[in-house]
Amino acid sequence: MLFLCAESTFLYTKSKNTYAVYRMTTNTFHKLRDDIENGILTGDFAPGERLDETQLATRFGVSRTPIREALMQLNAIGLIEFRPRRGAVVADHGPKYVFEMFEVMAELEGMAGALAARRHTADDKEQLLSAHNRCQAAADNEDTDAYYYENEAFHHVIYSASQNSFLNEQCAFLHRRLRPYRRLQLRVRNRMKTSFDEHEAIIENILGGNAEATRALLLAHVKVQGDRFSDLVASLDQIRAGATKHR
Known part of the structure; x- marks a missing residue:
């Protein structure tokens, strides 16, 4: 679940019956999402390429939770698609x-x-x-x-x-x-x-x-x-x- 307020973004994920909370400023989260967007538009992430959450988390120096939320937002605007057994894949829009x-x-x-x-x-x-x-x-x-x-x-x-x-x-x-x-x-x-x-x-x-x-x-x-x-x-x-x- 994602909760947005004026100053911060809180990302909640359930694990082992507890809720881990990640605090990230809204601007920082926007930059993370925009950096992934830019990678797609520039061809750094090619059409059809699978976007691995763990690799992206390592690349951008964050946990998998904000990566997962960013991918969900990019899926909502059609830049990526979630496919069975492949996960997040870059969409091919000419x-x-x-x-x-x-x-x-x-x-x-x-x-x-x-x-x-x-x-x-x-x-x-x-x-x-x-x-x-x-x-x-x-x-x-x-x-x-x-x-x-x-x-x-x-x-x-x-x-x-x-x-x-x-x-x-x-x-x-x-x-x-x-x-x-x-x-x-x-x-x-x-x-x-x-x-x-x-x-x-x-x-x-x-x-x-x-x-x-x-x-x-x-x-x-x-x-x-x-x-x-x-x-x-x-x-x-x-x-x-x-x-x-x-x-």
């Missing part, structure tokens, strides 16, 4: 599949933004501006990982502001599926600054009640097509080449 997910994500976010423009509350406005300010702080520090998590919060505020709980759930689910790729996109040159500038236009139109303009802006903000998709694939190729070189 660029076309990723592109298709971004297409659907863009449409869902466009819908959420349009509804948010019509339905947002005063509390939604406050949360949106607060999330935007935190994005700015991360962007000013050129911290792509911090910006990703603040950017994630920004988008979740939009989902919530749509006042449509089903849409909120679907957006959040697909956002989790695309988390590794959205985080990687921010490492493309100037993408973080461009993302922040796009946020400003999105906020202006949501708060101005411009539903269709917000929809169009979010479609363009999320969809990876043309040069942006080429940049994403090129970034993956560059990182994979670097990982291979340093093996």
Whole structure:
């Protein structure tokens, strides 16, 4: 069982009728999970490769419990699969599949933004501006990982502001599926600054009640097509080449 609080992650595992408790800060756990994600995206863990909990625990200097929880989260977003008698195995998703997910994500976010423009509350406005300010702080520090998590919060505020709980759930689910790729996109040159500038236009139109303009802006903000998709694939190729070189 996993229990999350603002400052720490507690991982509980039952062994010999007792419960062992592992305390790990949330940021440390995120880094562990992100490092495994990066290994999958860069090809350090190849498609079809089995991910052994003991070997991963040794590699990252942690117990098997946080490794197991990280693998469960990666399974939930489709990066790995649990197979009978093999355990955790890296899933094989090619660029076309990723592109298709971004297409659907863009449409869902466009819908959420349009509804948010019509339905947002005063509390939604406050949360949106607060999330935007935190994005700015991360962007000013050129911290792509911090910006990703603040950017994630920004988008979740939009989902919530749509006042449509089903849409909120679907957006959040697909956002989790695309988390590794959205985080990687921010490492493309100037993408973080461009993302922040796009946020400003999105906020202006949501708060101005411009539903269709917000929809169009979010479609363009999320969809990876043309040069942006080429940049994403090129970034993956560059990182994979670097990982291979340093093996």
